[in-house]
Amino acid sequence: xxxTAIYAAAAALAVALAALFIYHAAVVRPALRSARALxxxxxxxxxxxxxxxxxRLAALELGLGEGRGSLEGVQQRVAELEALSATDVSxxxxxxxxxxxxxxxxxxxxxxxxxxxxxxxxxxxxYSRTDTRTYGKAVKSFRPAANASEEELxxxxxxxxASQE
Numbered sequence: 001x002x003x004t005a006i007y008a009a010a011a012a013l014a015v016a017l018a019a020l021f022i023y024h025a026a027v028v029r030p031a032l033r034s035a036r037a038l039x040x041x042x043x044x045x046x047x048x049x050x051x052x053x054x055x056r057l058a059a060l061e062l063g064l065g066e067g068r069g070s071l072e073g074v075q076q077r078v079a080e081l082e083a084l085s086a087t088d089v090s091x092x093x094x095x096x097x098x099x100x101x102x103x104x105x106x107x108x109x110x111x112x113x114x115x116x117x118x119x120x121x122x123x124x125x126x127y128s129r130t131d132t133r134t135y136g137k138a139v140k141s142f143r144p145a146a147n148a149s150e151e152e153l154x155x156x157x158x159x160x161x162a163s164q165e
Contacts, residue, residue, distance in 0.1 A: 089113045089120060093158030095151045099126045110155040118142035118160060122152045 043056075091114040099108035107127035114120035122144060124135045137152065138145040142160050144152060 086117070087115050090116055091118070091120075091159040091162045093155040093160070093162065095155045095158065097151050100128055108151075110149065110151040112139065112152070112155040112159040114139055114142070114156070114159045120159075122148065122155055124149065124152055 091112070093110075093112040093114075095110045096106040097108050097110075098106055108125060110122060110124045112120065112122045118139065118141045120139050122137050122139055124137075126133045126135075137148060139156060142156055144156065148156070
């Protein structure tokens with residue numbers, strides 16, 4: 001009787017192993033094959049080469065680090081250019097006029113050369129039949145440091161209203 005129980009247990013074990021083998025062959029192996037195919041499609045979609053998804057992510061992290069370094073360089077350069085542009089001569093006003101009634105052709109002029117804050121100079125050249133004189137006056141916040149002629153004030157106002165965009 002004991003031998004029969006042992007044979008019955010061995011037979012049950014053999015049947016269970018056969019069922020597991022059939023289940024593995026029919027269900028598990030095709031599922032693994034399908035999962036492997038999906039992983040290959042996934043790696044193909046994200047552009048992974050031989051290193052798979054992990055290699056692609058490592059390459060992306062490296063590129064991100066390089067991009068951050070470039071961005072910091074650009075930000076530093078923009079800051080330098082903004083500091084430089086604060087002092088550039090970007091506002092210009094020019095007025096031609098006749099200084100004397102006996103001369104024509106508007107040969108006298110006033111030229112205002114100012115930065116964005118309105119600091120700079122106004123140059124005047126007065127033409128007469130016998131000579132030409134040139135004067136320069138400092139300008140601070142769109143106001144001349146010395147008395148200015150009507151034409152010099154007009155040149156400063158033209159510079160002030162000059163488009164900066």
